[in-house]
Amino acid sequence: xxxLQNSLPYILAGISVGGQYALIAIGYxxxxxxxxxxxxxxxxxxxxxxxxxxxxxxxxxxxxAVPLVLLLTVLLGFLIERAAYKPLRSAPRMSVxxxxxxxxxxxxxxxxxxxxxxxxxxxxxxxxxxxxxxxGAVTKRVTLITPILTLVLVIGLxxxxxxxxxxxxxxxxxxDFETARLMGIKVNSVISTTFIIGSLLxxxxxxxxxxxxxxxxxxxxxxxxxxxxxxxxxxxxxSIPGAVIGAFIIGICENIxxxxxxxxxxxxxxxxxLIVILLVKPTGLFGEKATxxx
Amino acid sequence: MDLRKDKKKDALCxxxxxxxxxxxxxxxxxTMKSTSILxxxxxxxxxxxxxxxxxxxxxxxTGLFSLGQAGFMLIGAYTYSILSMPISVKMGExxxxxxxxxxxxxxGIFPSLIxxxxxxxxxxxxxxxxxxxxxxxxxxxxxxxxxxxxRAFFQWxxxxxxxxxxxxxxxYKDLTKVKIPFTNIPFPPTLFCFLVSGxxxxxxxxxxxxxxxxxxxxxxxxxxAAEAMGINLFKHKEMSxxxxxxxxxxxxxxxxxxxxxxxxxxxxxxxxxxxxLIVVIGGIGxxxxxxxxxxxxxxxxxxxxRFLDESSNNILGLNILRSGFRKVVFSIIIMIIVLFFSxxxxxxxxxxxxxxxxxxxxxxxARSRKARKAAASEGGEP
Numbered sequence: 001x002x003x004l005q006n007s008l009p010y011i012l013a014g015i016s017v018g019g020q021y022a023l024i025a026i027g028y029x030x031x032x033x034x035x036x037x038x039x040x041x042x043x044x045x046x047x048x049x050x051x052x053x054x055x056x057x058x059x060x061x062x063x064x065a066v067p068l069v070l071l072l073t074v075l076l077g078f079l080i081e082r083a084a085y086k087p088l089r090s091a092p093r094m095s096v097x098x099x100x101x102x103x104x105x106x107x108x109x110x111x112x113x114x115x116x117x118x119x120x121x122x123x124x125x126x127x128x129x130x131x132x133x134x135x136g137a138v139t140k141r142v143t144l145i146t147p148i149l150t151l152v153l154v155i156g157l158x159x160x161x162x163x164x165x166x167x168x169x170x171x172x173x174x175x176d177f178e179t180a181r182l183m184g185i186k187v188n189s190v191i192s193t194t195f196i197i198g199s200l201l202x203x204x205x206x207x208x209x210x211x212x213x214x215x216x217x218x219x220x221x222x223x224x225x226x227x228x229x230x231x232x233x234x235x236x237x238x239s240i241p242g243a244v245i246g247a248f249i250i251g252i253c254e255n256i257x258x259x260x261x262x263x264x265x266x267x268x269x270x271x272x273x274l275i276v277i278l279l280v281k282p283t284g285l286f287g288e289k290a291t292x293x294x
Numbered sequence: 295m296d297l298r299k300d301k302k303k304d305a306l307c308x309x310x311x312x313x314x315x316x317x318x319x320x321x322x323x324x325t326m327k328s329t330s331i332l333x334x335x336x337x338x339x340x341x342x343x344x345x346x347x348x349x350x351x352x353x354x355x356t357g358l359f360s361l362g363q364a365g366f367m368l369i370g371a372y373t374y375s376i377l378s379m380p381i382s383v384k385m386g387e388x389x390x391x392x393x394x395x396x397x398x399x400x401x402g403i404f405p406s407l408i409x410x411x412x413x414x415x416x417x418x419x420x421x422x423x424x425x426x427x428x429x430x431x432x433x434x435x436x437x438x439x440x441x442x443x444x445r446a447f448f449q450w451x452x453x454x455x456x457x458x459x460x461x462x463x464x465x466y467k468d469l470t471k472v473k474i475p476f477t478n479i480p481f482p483p484t485l486f487c488f489l490v491s492g493x494x495x496x497x498x499x500x501x502x503x504x505x506x507x508x509x510x511x512x513x514x515x516x517x518x519a520a521e522a523m524g525i526n527l528f529k530h531k532e533m534s535x536x537x538x539x540x541x542x543x544x545x546x547x548x549x550x551x552x553x554x555x556x557x558x559x560x561x562x563x564x565x566x567x568x569x570x571l572i573v574v575i576g577g578i579g580x581x582x583x584x585x586x587x588x589x590x591x592x593x594x595x596x597x598x599x600r601f602l603d604e605s606s607n608n609i610l611g612l613n614i615l616r617s618g619f620r621k622v623v624f625s626i627i628i629m630i631i632v633l634f635f636s637x638x639x640x641x642x643x644x645x646x647x648x649x650x651x652x653x654x655x656x657x658x659x660a661r662s663r664k665a666r667k668a669a670a671s672e673g674g675e676p
Contacts, residue, residue, distance in 0.1 A: 037431075038431050038435065084629065084633065088636075091636060093430065094353075095632070097431065097434070098574050098632055099629075099633065101567050102571065102625070102628050104567070105564075105567060105628065106622075106625040106626065106628075107570070108627075109624070109625045112618045112621060113617075113619055116616075116618065117617070118618060193515065222563065222564075226439075226442075226563070230435070233432075233435070243444070253540065264446050264450050265446055267446055268446035268447065270439075271436075271438075271439030272443060274436065275436050275439060275440070278432055279427070285447050
């Protein structure tokens with residue numbers, strides 16, 4: 001019982017962080033599935049959502065601020081795609097990736113400018129930030145809400161991709177870009193939709209994540225962003241259930257490592273896991289095997 | 295015959311220009327105040343030029359998209375500062391406050407510099423064994439991951455007796471401790487940076503122009519074709535990776551010399567991104583481009599755009615200019631370059647005397663344009 005009581009907070013925190021990672025990882029996996037691009041700026045979009053919340057909640061009531069945050073983040077994701085990735089559609093993959101790194105640099109520097117380099121205190125969300133006690137472990141309510149909300153959103157997204165016309169178009173584009181275009185699918189609008197969904201989920205993820213962490217800095221998107229990408233690779237990039245499972249595994253492992261007192265290595269562990277996965281099973285848990293044509 | 299003569303003439307021109315540059319630098323150092331921002335920019339610029347060229351060797355000439363440069367610089371910087379720190383400092387309380395120093399040897403500046411590169415290269419060889427089997431973006435993310443692991447490792451408490459944990463290292467032999475051999479006269483620090491970086495870059499250029507360099511380019515252009523021509527892919531990739539890391543290690547060591555203090559927290563992925571942006575601005579696959587771009591990048595970052603950060607420069611009472619605005623403007627410039635001038639300053643070309651001569655003969659292509667127009671108006675083939 002004492003073991004449970006000692007380790008339960010870490011496991012709970014792990015599940016909660018895993019859910020937040022899952023919401024971000026979906027953005028990576030969907031974009032990679034369609035554009036074959038590691039969207040390095042996605043972690044910074046997530047950070048930007050946190051910043052929007054900080055600035056908007058200072059002057060607006062939460063009921064207005066939260067929807068506005070979601071809207072602004074979606075707009076940001078959409079604009080980034082249109083401005084930085086669309087002009088490079090026919091360029092080599094490396095230039096698009098460099099453009100993504102450039103956007104990430106730009107977003108971080110903008111955040112630095114607007115915050116003056118100080119960590120901003122994240123507003124308390126009234127119901128989510130309350131503390132609750134489960135089985136003797138004290139935690140915030142957001143810890144319990146996150147996995148549930150994540151699952152609901154993921155199931156919704158899966159249904160959307162499976163049964164709607166837009167979802168079908170997305171699957172077609174990710175299978176074969178050129179053929180999809182020949183079949184009359186508006187590739188550009190499909191890509192925009194992907195970015196919109198990814199940014200929306202990242203915004204929800206940021207609401208949950210920063211409620212737990214209490215402060216936002218310009219660089220606070222970098223590490224979670226990379227970890228979520230690792231989660232997406234772990235689950236098999238392009239696969240949504242894979243990304244979710246990968247994110248939960250990474251979130252839980254990371255917090256168990258923290259619980260063991262190896263905090264320095266909680267980040268390093270994620271990358272070690274990535275390297276092992278890439279060497280043993282490069283396609284990840286649920287990824288499709290791609291064959292190179294000569 | 296004529297070609298060989300031209301080549302000789304070009305080599306002579308380059309040698310004269312480089313010596314001239316070093317002499318001017320020496321004169322500047324002897325006459326100007328050493329605290330001038332110009333020297334800071336020159337020193338940092340040339341250090342970044344070295345690491346940018348080493349990254350270009352990987353990304354531009356071998357086609358391996360690696361993002362591990364900061365990690366290898368970290369190894370170089372730490373190796374250098376630990377090895378070159380005087381024994382008296384190591385045994386005292388001023389640096390290793392919380393730990394007992396485990397490494398009780400002290401080396402001179404040059405052995406430490408070279409060992410910094412060697413240790414970085416050894417790590418690269420180990421990391422390269424598994425990682426270089428991966429393709430493009432997977433390779434990028436795996437090398438990025440390794441750099442992060444290295445950083446965590448160097449900050450680890452258990453490594454404290456060697457790396458001083460997450461604390462700073464200082465009082466090692468920095469740039470002011472460089473002496474002219476066999477005398478006690480301090481060596482001009484900027485000149486020292488230029489000499490070391492220059493030699494390293496020259497070695498990389500020689501490598502690129504050798505048969506190995508041609509093999510690297512073949513791998514970049516088409517892996518399968520290169521393999522079919524009998525190039526051992528893994529051997530050459532590993533070689534390029536190790537050599538690039540060697541020089542990244544040396545530049546890390548020089549950065550440590552330049553900064554007087556070093557801390558693992560500084561070598562984040564953001565640093566690799568900056569180096570990558572330098573390579574892109576200069577032109578992927580151009581050594582001279584990387585060098586020019588690194589000076590421009592550092593000068594903009596540290597010097598020319600400083601006025602944007604001064605709130606006293608605001609006009610019309612607008613409060614736009616304040617700390618951090620410089621970086622915003624700077625990153626917008628970078629985005630414009632990435633989006634609209636994706637070839638960078640030099641593209642894949644190198645600086646060549648032939649082009650300079652052609653420029654002086656025909657500035658801005660005005661004459662050849664006129665000639666072409668005349669030919670077109672005569673109805674001939676353009």
